[in-house]
Amino acid sequence: MIAPGAHGLRRGGPGEDFWQYRPAAQGDSARSIDWRRSARSDAQFVRDREAQTAQAVGLWISAGQGMGYSGSPDRPTKADRAHLLALALAMVLLRGGEKVGLLGQPARAGRVQADRLAERIVALRPQAGDDDAPVADHLRPNQRLVILSDFLDDPAWVDGLLARAAGMGVGGVLMQVLDPDEEVFPYNGAVLFRSLSGAIRHDSRDAGGLREAYLARLAERRDWLRRRAEGAGWHFGHHTTDHAPAVALSWLYQVLAG
Structure with a gap:
C-alpha cells in the first residue's frame, strides 16, 4: 500500500522513521x-530520524470528445468515471x-485543497476535438502523475511525455478507461460509426466482420501502452465503466507506492 503523507528523503531530519x-x-x-x-560503548549516541516530505501527485484527465461516450444509459460516460476516480x-x-x-x-x-479540487474536477468540460494530451512542460x-484517458486517439504523445518524465524523476500511472462496448465490440449488421466530434466516420455493412480486427488492434494498443509505461518505470492499468470504481481506486492507490 502507499505510505500516505510523509516520504523518506534518505537524509537526517524531521520525521518518524529511524x-x-x-x-x-x-x-x-x-x-x-x-x-x-x-550504554554499549564509552561514547554517547543520538538516534537520528529520516527527513520526510509529503509526496506531490498530479492528476490529468483527458478532455477529448471520445471520453463522453457511454454504450448504455445505465452506465456512466468514460469522462464521468475518470472524474470520479480522480476525485476519490x-x-x-x-x-x-x-x-x-x-x-x-x-x-x-x-481540506481547502480538497474542496478546490472537487470544484475544478466537476467543472472540467470536453474540448472540441477527439485528441487530447497532457502538456509535458x-x-x-x-x-507522481496519474493519467486517465481512453488512449483511443493518436498515442504519439505518450513517448514524449514518458521521456520527459524519466529525465525529471517523475513516476506515474497510465490508466485506460473504456466502456464495455469498446472492450467487446458487440455490433453486427449495418452500423454507422463516428467519433463524438463527428470528425471521423465509417459506414459498415457488416460490423460483425470487423470485430476480430478491432479486438486485435485494441490488444495491440494496450500492449504498446504497457510496454511504454514499464520501460519508463511507470504502471499501466485499465478499467471498464461497468466494473466497480473501488477496484480501480484500490489499484491506483497501491501502485503509487512503487
Missing part, C-alpha cells in the same frame, strides 16, 4: 541521546497528508 545513530555533538540535548545505545483518489491522498493537484496547477495539501521534478 535513520542512523551518530555520536552526540555539542548542542545535542540530553533528551536526544539514545541511552540504551550509548485525491480525497484519499489528501486525507493521508499528500499534496495533490491537477497537472499544471499547484499541488497542495489540506507542466511536469515538475520528482512528482
Whole structure:
C-alpha cells in the first residue's frame, strides 16, 4: 500500500522513521541521546530520524470528445468515471497528508485543497476535438502523475511525455478507461460509426466482420501502452465503466507506492 503523507528523503531530519545513530555533538540535548545505545560503548549516541516530505501527485484527465461516450444509459460516460476516480483518489491522498493537484496547477495539501479540487474536477468540460494530451512542460521534478484517458486517439504523445518524465524523476500511472462496448465490440449488421466530434466516420455493412480486427488492434494498443509505461518505470492499468470504481481506486492507490 502507499505510505500516505510523509516520504523518506534518505537524509537526517524531521520525521518518524529511524535513520542512523551518530555520536552526540555539542548542542545535542540530553533528551536526544539514545541511552540504551550509548550504554554499549564509552561514547554517547543520538538516534537520528529520516527527513520526510509529503509526496506531490498530479492528476490529468483527458478532455477529448471520445471520453463522453457511454454504450448504455445505465452506465456512466468514460469522462464521468475518470472524474470520479480522480476525485476519490485525491480525497484519499489528501486525507493521508499528500499534496495533490491537477497537472499544471499547484499541488497542495489540506481540506481547502480538497474542496478546490472537487470544484475544478466537476467543472472540467470536453474540448472540441477527439485528441487530447497532457502538456509535458507542466511536469515538475520528482512528482507522481496519474493519467486517465481512453488512449483511443493518436498515442504519439505518450513517448514524449514518458521521456520527459524519466529525465525529471517523475513516476506515474497510465490508466485506460473504456466502456464495455469498446472492450467487446458487440455490433453486427449495418452500423454507422463516428467519433463524438463527428470528425471521423465509417459506414459498415457488416460490423460483425470487423470485430476480430478491432479486438486485435485494441490488444495491440494496450500492449504498446504497457510496454511504454514499464520501460519508463511507470504502471499501466485499465478499467471498464461497468466494473466497480473501488477496484480501480484500490489499484491506483497501491501502485503509487512503487
